[in-house]
Amino acid sequence: xxxxxxxxxxxxxxxxxxxxxxxxxxxxxxxxxxxxxxxxxxxxxxxxxxxxxxxxxxxxxxxxxxxxxxxxxxxxxxxxxxxxxxxxxxxxxxxxxxxxxxxxxxxxxxxxxxxxxxxxxxxxxxxxxxxxxxxxxxxxxxxxxxxxxxxxxxxxxxxxxxxxxxxxxxxxxxxxxxxxxxxxxxxxxxxxxxxxxxxxxxxxxxxxxxxxxxxxxxxxxxxxxx
Numbered sequence: 001x002x003x004x005x006x007x008x009x010x011x012x013x014x015x016x017x018x019x020x021x022x023x024x025x026x027x028x029x030x031x032x033x034x035x036x037x038x039x040x041x042x043x044x045x046x047x048x049x050x051x052x053x054x055x056x057x058x059x060x061x062x063x064x065x066x067x068x069x070x071x072x073x074x075x076x077x078x079x080x081x082x083x084x085x086x087x088x089x090x091x092x093x094x095x096x097x098x099x100x101x102x103x104x105x106x107x108x109x110x111x112x113x114x115x116x117x118x119x120x121x122x123x124x125x126x127x128x129x130x131x132x133x134x135x136x137x138x139x140x141x142x143x144x145x146x147x148x149x150x151x152x153x154x155x156x157x158x159x160x161x162x163x164x165x166x167x168x169x170x171x172x173x174x175x176x177x178x179x180x181x182x183x184x185x186x187x188x189x190x191x192x193x194x195x196x197x198x199x200x201x202x203x204x205x206x207x208x209x210x211x212x213x214x215x216x217x218x219x220x221x222x223x224x225x226x
Contacts, residue, residue, distance in 0.1 A: 001144065004137045007115065011134030096173065100225045107187065107221055114140075114214070121194075126204040136208045143215025150216075151223060154179055176224040183220025190214035 010022035042048060046069040053067040074083070090097045115137075122133040154176075161169040168174050193210035 001141050003112075003115070004141045004144075007118075007134035007137050008131065009134070011130035011132070015130055104222065104225055107218060110187075110191070111218060117194075121198045121207060122204060125198060125200065128204065136204075136211070139208050139211030140215035140218075143212040143217070144219045145215075146212065147216050147219035147223070150179070150182065150220065178224070179220040180224035183217040183224065185217070186213040187217030187221060190217060 006026070009025055010019075013019075013021040013025065042051075046067070050067040050069045053065045053070070056063050056065045091101055092098065118136055119130075119133055122128045122136050123130065128136070158169060158175055190210045190213040193213070194207050197207040197210065
């Protein structure tokens with residue numbers, strides 16, 4: 001939702017209180033969101049076990065308790081040659097990784113290209129103000145919100161399938177794939193909808209509503225493939 005609110009803020013600020021305030025507001029918001037980060041608890045399993053082992057040793061120096069994370073000391077050479085090159089090796093030699101990444105990159109590119117396309121459509125073609133044009137992005141946000149009950153419903157289906165040991169739940173790469181099978185066609189339909197209806201003879205809200213299947217498809221694709 002963050003990228004979708006930004007055009008609304010900048011659209012109204014830049015034309016009233018000055019373009020610099022679009023950046024000041026972003027800075028204030030970013031600073032405010034850093035505050036709760038200081039209070040977020042650690043959730044990474046190996047780090048929690050490491051802290052627990054250190055606490056036990058501190059309370060009882062004779063205790064021979066060691067966390068697995070402590071036994072996996074990596075040298076700088078191993079870090080640079082194995083850990084940092086692993087993503088590169090996976091994206092080159094693993095077809096399921098490089099094809100998924102290519103598809104996600106395409107979806108992400110189209111998503112951010114819409115930030116260039118919407119002003120051309122809704123400002124240049126329909127004559128909306130920058131602020132009003134920013135509001136049209138919220139239709140994508142509506143689609144993202146509609147995706148939430150679909151996620152919850154799929155989680156319930158997945159849990160029930162795992163409970164009866166359904167074959168498709170044992171294939172890890174297939175557990176979230178149904179979401180992408182919904183999102184992919186919706187994403188493509190939304191683009192044709194936007195392209196074919198963006199003309200003077202059609203009201204502006206018709207192409208704007210194409211943002212709903214756009215946001216819905218985008219979220220389903222990302223939740224599935226990530």
